[in-house]
Amino acid sequence: MGRHSCCLKQKIRKGLWSPEEDEKLYSHIIRYGVGCWSSVPKLAGLQRCGKSCRLRWINYLRPDLKRGSFSQNEEDLIISLHAILGNRWSQIASQLPGRTDNEIKNFWNSCLKKKLRQRGIDPSSHKPLNEIKAEEDETRMYCSNTDETRMYCSNTGATSEELPIKPVFDTFPLVEIQTCLDSFAEDNVNIYNQIHQTLEPLGQKEGLCDYSSALHVTEKFGYGESSSNSCNWNCSIGSEMNNVLGIEALNWASAEMVEAPTHVQINGVESRERKYRSWQEKQDMESSEDYSTYPLFHDLSGTCFNAPRGALASDFNMDFF
DNA sequence: AATAGCCCCAACCGCGCTTCT
DNA sequence: GAGAAGCGCGGTTGGGGCTAT
Numbered sequence: 567m568g569r570h571s572c573c574l575k576q577k578i579r580k581g582l583w584s585p586e587e588d589e590k591l592y593s594h595i596i597r598y599g600v601g602c603w604s605s606v607p608k609l610a611g612l613q614r615c616g617k618s619c620r621l622r623w624i625n626y627l628r629p630d631l632k633r634g635s636f637s638q639n640e641e642d643l644i645i646s647l648h649a650i651l652g653n654r655w656s657q658i659a660s661q662l663p664g665r666t667d668n669e670i671k672n673f674w675n676s677c678l679k680k681k682l683r684q685r686g687i688d689p690s691s692h693k694p695l696n697e698i699k700a701e702e703d704e705t706r707m708y709c710s711n712t713d714e715t716r717m718y719c720s721n722t723g724a725t726s727e728e729l730p731i732k733p734v735f736d737t738f739p740l741v742e743i744q745t746c747l748d749s750f751a752e753d754n755v756n757i758y759n760q761i762h763q764t765l766e767p768l769g770q771k772e773g774l775c776d777y778s779s780a781l782h783v784t785e786k787f788g789y790g791e792s793s794s795n796s797c798n799w800n801c802s803i804g805s806e807m808n809n810v811l812g813i814e815a816l817n818w819a820s821a822e823m824v825e826a827p828t829h830v831q832i833n834g835v836e837s838r839e840r841k842y843r844s845w846q847e848k849q850d851m852e853s854s855e856d857y858s859t860y861p862l863f864h865d866l867s868g869t870c871f872n873a874p875r876g877a878l879a880s881d882f883n884m885d886f887f
Numbered sequence: 888a889a890t891a892g893c894c895c896c897a898a899c900c901g902c903g904c905t906t907c908t
Numbered sequence: 909g910a911g912a913a914g915c916g917c918g919g920t921t922g923g924g925g926c927t928a929t
Contacts (some may be wrong), residue, residue: 569927582897582923604914620915621898656917672896 579613583622591619592627620785627665632664636673644670645678720798 579587594610600623603616612619636644640662647658655667655674662670679689688698 580899615914617900618898624916625897651923653918668897676895745911764920 578615578618580618583626587614588627589620591622595623595627624710625668631666636665640665641678647673648678648689694797704730745801 583591589609590612591606594606596635598609600606600620603620606612606616607614607620610619614622641661644658651657653671655671658666659665659667659670674689682692683695686695688695689692691698
């Protein structure tokens, strides 16, 4: 679909909003409410597209917005939530009243990333930097001398430094849990058990990274109200979730430790790996050679364990980690 | 004082998903 | 069921302010 149709029309203003425009939009929404965003600019007398109006309202004009810099508590919470949710800024923002996803995203990119690096933590994986470096070195040592690797380098122009990294345990695998939404409250114990079964193979073993020294995990995440199913779930079993997070989620297992739980889809694919895979697909198209035995990606973390899906209404999908 | 470089953040863009016709 | 319209999200961009030279 791409660009919003209203943006294609002529006479649409872009760029920074003037105080007059802000005033028009604010007074219109205060008086009439939002309704349909595409009709807001016309009704408010603005030469903006609805999308731009929506963004301005959400990120700047909304009366419930909190102004000013982030507190230490907010900062800690963002880091903790990012370790769990990744770049799901809207979900992170839903746990910080008065903060917008855009604001948090900017704060993360401009400030928190640096802070984490200074603490020796990789901001994208939340793993210690030296551990990541060691894994990359190991991978390069391991795969830099195969025929396939040489072929990959010669075909793509990649250097040995740009070789695909051996996939490690995915920070944010998709966990699909089957339950019935109609009996949601009763299923909490069931969900909790499934989470535990899912996570058990990942924790309490040697070689885990203890996060407690690097991250201050707040005692309660403060799961708030939300209209989405996932957030309702957070509300329902927040305390159990907290236990899971405190005990297991902030530890990391190496790929070799991961066994494949039935309901876990581990879908983390490094960009270089993706590049490799597209190259590999191309190779497969051109020759009948079977690359499935290629040693680089025998690792479980590159594998999808899709649980058989039942009827849509009875599926409970949770994006977890 | 001039200017180059950096950083922050508001706003835009493109895409996927849902709802409507 | 198909296509259009609308919404929301995450990634990216670019302009303005600040700092160093």
